């Protein structure tokens with residue numbers, strides 16, 4: 001365990017990891033960030049092997065999903081011209097289908113094609129074929145891939161019998177499974193990404209995914225719907241309970257719910273959607289919660305209040 | 314600005330060691346003004362053709378087109394590599410999976426069978442490959458990705474059953490095993506491709522055929538350096554609930570679950586990192602140098618891991634001697650498993666240039682450096698064999714000092730290999746195998762070639778044990 005204060009990054013962190021007792025921590029660099037597994041298990045070696053298997057899975061996903069890897073599925077998709085198709089692996093297809101679903105759900109505020117035409121890609125999930133109907137669609141799964149990896153890592157850890165675990169990818173995507181024994185949840189903090197010591201909320205969660213998105217001072221994210229830089233938000237967090245059976249198949253209404261992939265993607269959208277839209281989305285989606293930290297107007301910097309959406313209060 | 318001009322000129326002269334080569338600079342400037350010219354001509358066309366062929370293949374329906382004879386395939390060994398091969402094969406049209414054999418029925422076998430079912434291949438699972446060969450008469454070709462010590466038996470029995478075989482490297486953990494595989498392929502007249510997949514990688518083929526053989530960009534290669542370094546990782550484990558019963562483990566030659574998962578480290582099962590990793594790259598040494606080694610000396614040790622569970626050397630350093638058609642050469646190879654510094658690559662150093670390449674294009678895009686005194690590469694740049702040095706960026710930055718800046722960027726002469734592999738690493742090698750089954754190609758790694766590599770690689774462990782330089786005879790490589 002790291003010494004001192006909470007493990008925090010980008011506005012989401014674990015409170016006082018040192019006080020968690022017998023939790024083991026394993027780290028691995030992938031997807032340009034640090035993935036970590038926190039797990040409770042009596043056998044150190046066994047836990048390390050399970051974590052290693054989860055990290056190898058992450059590496060495999062990176063090879064398939066990264067647009068920076070010259071022979072990934074996504075690079076192949078990004079090279080398609082109108083009328084061409086590419087066969088992709090099951091993980092790529094699933095991640096694209098979830099992404100497409102969230103694109104629709106958020107009216108394009110979450111758009112892994114950043115305005116280049118996600119809707120013009122045909123996803124044939126039966127045949128694992130992606131077909132382009134126009135030239136130049138460029139997919140970047142950066143805002144969903146980490147979450148998706150975290151979902152699959154968690155399923156793998158459960159397969160290994162590591163139920164009491166938490167997995168995260170650079171803290172922008174966290175998935176809490178069963179809590180450490182004797183606790184009712186994994187203690188998480190939401191803090192100001194510009195001032196990590198300013199804790200805005202404390203949560204205790206299990207079987208829940210939490211995603212965070214934030215900008216540091218002077219940074220901005222581009223609204224894919226307009227191509228303009230978005231302003232007014234400092235950070236957004238989204239929480240979603242994990243479905244009872246994580247590996248459950250897709251239903252008729254949509255793709256299977258990979259909770260961390262969904263929260264990862266939604267946090268990006270919540271940086272852009274209006275307060276009304278966020279409220280409406282949370283209302284329509286039972287269990288979905290969101291926190292938004294607006295950019296402070298006037299007043300001392302960093303003092304704006306957190307806005308909460310969802311059924312918790 | 315003027316000052317920078319002067320500086321630029323001075324540099325160009327110093328680097329060239331002679332008068333500035335105006336013709337060359339002008340040519341490069343000309344190229345730099347037209348976007349994408351670095352990739353025009355040969356390489357662009359080649360890349361385009363390659364992509365078109367791939368796109369056509371990809372858009373083809375999963376059932377083979379009428380003129381494409383469907384090949385019935387089976388897999389023996391559905392572990393890490395069996396899964397990689399399966400994923401690549403799912404992208405190749407005209408294949409029909411019939412069966413999967415793996416003794417880890419409750420885990421690896423189930424996973425691959427399930428994946429194949431999702432892709433609508435109705436496959437049967439088997440624990441015993443002999444039962445599979447008995448029952449699945451329709452199989453045309455078998456893919457073998459079992460641990461090295463099983464390769465010879467699996468391959469020979471499949472060949473004798475009338476199947477074509479694609480068998481993973483290392484061909485075998487013993488030379489006798491490898492030799493008997495070559496003979497079985499000859500006796501049965503069936504095809505045997507060994508999984509040294511770089512042999513079919515368009516980037517490596519481009520380097521060998523165009524850069525080394527035709528353009529001779531490196532001149533005479535006198536030294537080679539290559540490595541595969543990996544950081545510390547825990548031994549492989551298995552989920553508790555899928556542990557294989559002991560009787561089955563012993564039946565298939567494993568003393569326990571640890572050995573079953575980490576067979577590479579055990580004598581009599583695998584060959585340690587030098588065979589596991591080194592074999593890929595030492596294979597390229599012989600290919601690119603056009604010769605098999607004449608001598609080998611090596612040092613290795615069990616420096617870090619528990620020697621009881623890591624019987625082979627975790628750290629190996631090797632020096633080979635070669636008598637190449639152009640003269641003597643020495644090649645160094647290192648593999649260690651405690652620090653992943655710089656990953657894996659091969660660096661060929663000739664008296665006229667350098668080629669630094671890795672299978673992983675992310676880690677190394679394929680760099681070429683021209684010796685300042687070597688003939689200019691303009692012709693090869695124009696033909697698209699190598700990229701032009703990146704000039705545009707530098708040029709844009711300056712308004713008045715274009716010439717000087719261009720020269721400045723010319724000095725280091727870093728070029729790249731302008732061919733990309735867009736498919737999974739093993740796909741071209743598998744495609745080459747299936748094309749050969751259909752009578753439309755020649756194997757890129759027939760057993761005789763892989764045998765030569767096995768001779769060179771397996772000798773390293775012997776040389777470490779001996780502690781002195783060992784020599785090869787030409788006939789060692791022949792069967």
Ligand SMILES: NC(=O)c1ccc[n+]([C@@H]2O[C@H](COP(=O)([O-])OP(=O)(O)OC[C@H]3O[C@@H](n4cnc5c(N)ncnc54)[C@H](O)[C@@H]3O)[C@@H](O)[C@H]2O)c1
Nearest residue numbers: 390391392393394395415416417421458459461481482483
């Ligand atoms: N070309 C490459 O880049 C590359 C990469 C990795 C591995 N490989 C090669 O692939 C082979 C397999 O390596 P791996 O990493 O997948 O190992 P692995 O241990 O992950 O998989 C081996 C599989 O074979 C099964 N098996 C063992 N004995 C068997 C038998 N008698 N019959 C049927 N199934 C059996 C095991 O249950 C396991 O599922 C090795 O020869 C290795 O050198 C090649």
